[in-house]
Amino acid sequence: MLTKRLDRWLPLMESVGIPIAALLLAMLIFAIFVAIIGQSPATVFYLLYQGGFGSAFAWQNSLLRAAPLILTGLAVAIPAQAGMVIIGGEGALALGALAGAVAGVALSGLPPHGVQAGILFAGMLGGGVWIGLSGWLRHYRGVNETISSLLLSYIGIALLNHFVEGPLKDPASLNKPSTRPIGDVNMIGNLPGMEVHYGLLFGALFALVTWIALRFTTIGFSLRIVGGNPRAAQMAGLRVGWWVVGAAAMGGAAAGMAGAIEVAAVQGAANASVLAGYGYAGILVAFIARQNPLAVIPVAILLGGINAAGGILQRRLDMPDATVLVLQGIAFVVIIASETLSGRLRVWRSTPAPVKPAIPATGASV
Amino acid sequence: MKPIELLQPASGALDLEILGLSKHFGDVAALDDVSLHIPAGSFHALLGENGAGKSTLVKCLVGYYTADKGTVLVDQREVEIPTPREASKLGIGMVYQHFTLVPSMTVAENLVIARGALPALLNWREERARLAAFMETLPFKLPLDKPAGGLAAGEKQKVEIIKQLYLQRRLLILDEPTSVLTLDEADEALGLIKQLARNQQLSVLIITHKFREVSAYADAVTVLRRGRYAGHGKVAELTVDQMAEMMVGSAVARDAAPRANRPAIPEGAARLRIQQLTALGDHGLPVLKNIDLSVYPGEILGIAGVSGNGQKALIEVLIGQREKSGGKVQVHGKDYSGRRAELALCKVNSLPEEPLRNACVGNLSVADNLALRNYDQPPLARSGWINWRALRAQAKTYVENFRIKTDGIDAKIQTLSGGNVQRAVLARELSHPVDLLIVANPVFGLDFNAVAETHSRLLAARAQGTAILLVSEDLDELLELSDRIVVMSEGEIVFEVDAAHADIRELGRHMAGSHALAEATA
Numbered sequence: 001m002l003t004k005r006l007d008r009w010l011p012l013m014e015s016v017g018i019p020i021a022a023l024l025l026a027m028l029i030f031a032i033f034v035a036i037i038g039q040s041p042a043t044v045f046y047l048l049y050q051g052g053f054g055s056a057f058a059w060q061n062s063l064l065r066a067a068p069l070i071l072t073g074l075a076v077a078i079p080a081q082a083g084m085v086i087i088g089g090e091g092a093l094a095l096g097a098l099a100g101a102v103a104g105v106a107l108s109g110l111p112p113h114g115v116q117a118g119i120l121f122a123g124m125l126g127g128g129v130w131i132g133l134s135g136w137l138r139h140y141r142g143v144n145e146t147i148s149s150l151l152l153s154y155i156g157i158a159l160l161n162h163f164v165e166g167p168l169k170d171p172a173s174l175n176k177p178s179t180r181p182i183g184d185v186n187m188i189g190n191l192p193g194m195e196v197h198y199g200l201l202f203g204a205l206f207a208l209v210t211w212i213a214l215r216f217t218t219i220g221f222s223l224r225i226v227g228g229n230p231r232a233a234q235m236a237g238l239r240v241g242w243w244v245v246g247a248a249a250m251g252g253a254a255a256g257m258a259g260a261i262e263v264a265a266v267q268g269a270a271n272a273s274v275l276a277g278y279g280y281a282g283i284l285v286a287f288i289a290r291q292n293p294l295a296v297i298p299v300a301i302l303l304g305g306i307n308a309a310g311g312i313l314q315r316r317l318d319m320p321d322a323t324v325l326v327l328q329g330i331a332f333v334v335i336i337a338s339e340t341l342s343g344r345l346r347v348w349r350s351t352p353a354p355v356k357p358a359i360p361a362t363g364a365s366v
Numbered sequence: 367m368k369p370i371e372l373l374q375p376a377s378g379a380l381d382l383e384i385l386g387l388s389k390h391f392g393d394v395a396a397l398d399d400v401s402l403h404i405p406a407g408s409f410h411a412l413l414g415e416n417g418a419g420k421s422t423l424v425k426c427l428v429g430y431y432t433a434d435k436g437t438v439l440v441d442q443r444e445v446e447i448p449t450p451r452e453a454s455k456l457g458i459g460m461v462y463q464h465f466t467l468v469p470s471m472t473v474a475e476n477l478v479i480a481r482g483a484l485p486a487l488l489n490w491r492e493e494r495a496r497l498a499a500f501m502e503t504l505p506f507k508l509p510l511d512k513p514a515g516g517l518a519a520g521e522k523q524k525v526e527i528i529k530q531l532y533l534q535r536r537l538l539i540l541d542e543p544t545s546v547l548t549l550d551e552a553d554e555a556l557g558l559i560k561q562l563a564r565n566q567q568l569s570v571l572i573i574t575h576k577f578r579e580v581s582a583y584a585d586a587v588t589v590l591r592r593g594r595y596a597g598h599g600k601v602a603e604l605t606v607d608q609m610a611e612m613m614v615g616s617a618v619a620r621d622a623a624p625r626a627n628r629p630a631i632p633e634g635a636a637r638l639r640i641q642q643l644t645a646l647g648d649h650g651l652p653v654l655k656n657i658d659l660s661v662y663p664g665e666i667l668g669i670a671g672v673s674g675n676g677q678k679a680l681i682e683v684l685i686g687q688r689e690k691s692g693g694k695v696q697v698h699g700k701d702y703s704g705r706r707a708e709l710a711l712c713k714v715n716s717l718p719e720e721p722l723r724n725a726c727v728g729n730l731s732v733a734d735n736l737a738l739r740n741y742d743q744p745p746l747a748r749s750g751w752i753n754w755r756a757l758r759a760q761a762k763t764y765v766e767n768f769r770i771k772t773d774g775i776d777a778k779i780q781t782l783s784g785g786n787v788q789r790a791v792l793a794r795e796l797s798h799p800v801d802l803l804i805v806a807n808p809v810f811g812l813d814f815n816a817v818a819e820t821h822s823r824l825l826a827a828r829a830q831g832t833a834i835l836l837v838s839e840d841l842d843e844l845l846e847l848s849d850r851i852v853v854m855s856e857g858e859i860v861f862e863v864d865a866a867h868a869d870i871r872e873l874g875r876h877m878a879g880s881h882a883l884a885e886a887t888a
Binding site for chain 1: 685686687704705706707708709716718723724725726727728729730734737738739741742747750751752
């Protein structure tokens with residue numbers, strides 16, 4: 001009976017255990033790297049902790065970075081439910097920022113809450129259309145969504161740069177080309193008692209709602225069928241194209257919202273500073289979280305902390321602040337490699353599962 | 367890739383004899399005590415319905431499978447063929463239905479790489495000289511410097527055949543080599559092979575569904591049925607009619623389920639009505655041409671036909687896996703397009719073939735898969751919220767009622783055996799009242815007990831007034847279950863008959879197509 005109970009919990013143990021083990025392995029490799037460049041791994045890890053989570057200030061710094069990471073993580077995790085690997089979050093974030101900034105200026109004069117809602121909505125729309133296009137290309141034109149989303153991402157970034165430095169440039173922004181500011185009254189403020197803006201709450205709510213929808217509603221069930229076997233989904237009467245495009249667009253909307261929040265809560269206008277690599281780091285977040293929208297939240301905070309600690313490594317140890325990117329890169333490779341392990345750690349199983357093809361291979365063409 | 371000793375002199379066509387070959391997959395006998403003889407230089411056809419064991423037989427010959435029992439003799443010497451390498455050494459080569467050329471490489475490059483075990487540095491001058499010398503021996507020229515991807519289908523298939531000759535094969539096995547070719551291309555490719563066989567360069571074993579090709583090219587034919595030898599003869603001495611009869615079998619088994627005991631079909635309006643339905647295949651060619659069909663409540667309509675005549679496309683259109691290009695599909699008198707709401711409203715269910723591919727999500731649990739039809743309906747869901755307890759309870763009931771052998775309802779369905787996947791689908795599709803059931807080859811690959819169980823469940827559904835459309839390539843199954851039988855050939859309905867009065871020979875003749883009919887009336 002004990003083994004039976006173990007079986008029930010095994011998938012959970014596996015989905016938590018594998019990423020944690022992978023992260024530990026990544027830290028070990030990183031420690032070797034640190035030792036090779038002549039620093040003490042212990043000191044580096046201590047400073048990473050200090051810089052990320054060692055003080056109230058460090059926590060705020062980490063949470064500020066976690067806010068967009070939650071959303072860009074969702075940009076990967078939501079389409080993944082429908083069987084897609086989307087890596088174009090950065091471009092969707094760029095277009096979300098652009099659309100948000102345009103909406104913010106266009107709506108100025110309305111009550112601030114209305115403007116803020118407009119900015120977020122415009123950002124979601126911008127990012128959603130962009131990644132939705134990837135989903136459309138995949139379903140109706142057979143284009144690989146990973147490649148198309150990456151290429152669309154470059155176009156999105158180029159569009160942001162073009163409009164910010166060209167047609168939409170605020171003449172007053174001299175050394176840092178930006179769109180016209182949305183105005184201080186329209187900025188999204190901080191959470192009560194914290195130096196962290198409301199974007200963190202919006203991101204966490206987005207993740208929570210997504211998780212509930214996937215876990216407890218027919219939406220999630222339909223999406224899993226579409227992602228698992230499109231032919232069976234067709235047989236079950238689901239419009240596969242609709243779901244594929246919809247899931248991609250929802251992912252894009254999350255990344256676009258991240259861009260809009262960067263504009264409305266941090267930059268005050270769209271400019272190149274919103275492109276801080278959150279879109280790419282979101283891929284790592286989603287993979288460590290094993291595409292689980294709820295797990296995206298803590299993982300984003302963890303990675304936000306590692307990002308935040310880059311500065312302290314630079315100041316105290318004179319290491320380049322890209323050091324944390326090395327850690328992220330190593331973690332990414334190890335996580336991707338560990339994906340192949342899932343479903344194979346069934347050493348405790350009570351009975352080995354028979355793995356047989358449904359129909360003998362002869363069947364196919366006889 | 368198999369290394370080939372090119373220096374070894376070719377010794378022309380070989381003589382192949384197979385004695386008592388058997389091969390089992392689990393409980394299913396795919397091949398049972400089959401013997402045949404192909405004299406050197408002869409063109410031998412292997413006929414049979416889907417699942418008759420043809421592919422298993424040739425896979426044993428080329429070393430993909432090892433037979434459980436039986437002997438293979440090459441030139442009267444007993445041989446072992448445990449791997450494709452040994453087959454290759456013996457000079458046995460195979461041409462598949464689908465092309466194996468590298469599209470971006472030229473024909474010459476494709477021929478050279480086929481040799482396998484190439485040196486690190488190729489001496490192209492030497493290779494070209496060798497190719498040129500080889501081409502001299504052929505009756506026609508090949509565009510050696512064209513990329514293979516730019517060739518027409520017929521040319522590609524010719525290159526595949528030439529490749530086998532270049533590898534100095536002595537027995538060529540062809541697995542439905544003309545299924546992607548037009549009539550002219552098929553004639554060209556088969557004509558070439560026939561000529562080579564006549565010159566004693568090759569012996570040929572061809573798997574085909576096309577009687578036309580058998581009559582025009584083969585010297586002799588062996589027919590398999592359900593894994594067993596079902597007949598043999600010289601093509602010159604057989605009519606297409608007789609071959610068709612060997613293939614579909616005699617009407618011995620048909621009285622297994624006494625028809626008289628079944629409830630009569632009640633009068634009523636058609637439940638499924640298909641009018642002028644057309645659809646295109648994967649290659650953009652029409653596969654369904656103006657299909658008209660009706661299925662009435664309490665009736666099983668059987669659709670017979672040789673594989674590849676549009677039955678698969680018909681099923682795909684009906685269960686929403688293929689777009690129709692014209693015509694009407696109506697259920698309960700209303701236009702029907704297979705959307706989820708319509709499925710639930712009209713109570714349309716289906717048992718497609720290859721359930722793991724068409725009707726299940728392999729990496730989801732048994733419980734999830736069992737809920738595929740009703741996860742969005744009460745009691746499993748209310749206003750969009752899934753009741754997991756109800757969903758699991760349903761799964762437990764189904765697993766018990768249909769005796770599905772599984773490692774718990776949380777096991778992924780792809781870990782179940784074929785028979786149990788099929789049971790799970792049966793449980794899901796037949797546990798609730800069904801108005802219309804679309805069924806395709808429901809017992810394919812199942813063992814005897816599972817077959818009997820599936821059939822009795824279909825008959826039970828019929829007794830409850832379900833309208834059933836049953837596509838099967840097994841004529842015995844159709845005769846046993848159906849009330850009416852229609853025959854599909856080349857994408858059209860060519861014949862309809864009341865199953866109680868069906869003459870198996872007549873069915874076979876219509877299945878064989880217009881060619882056979884023309885011959886029969888001549």
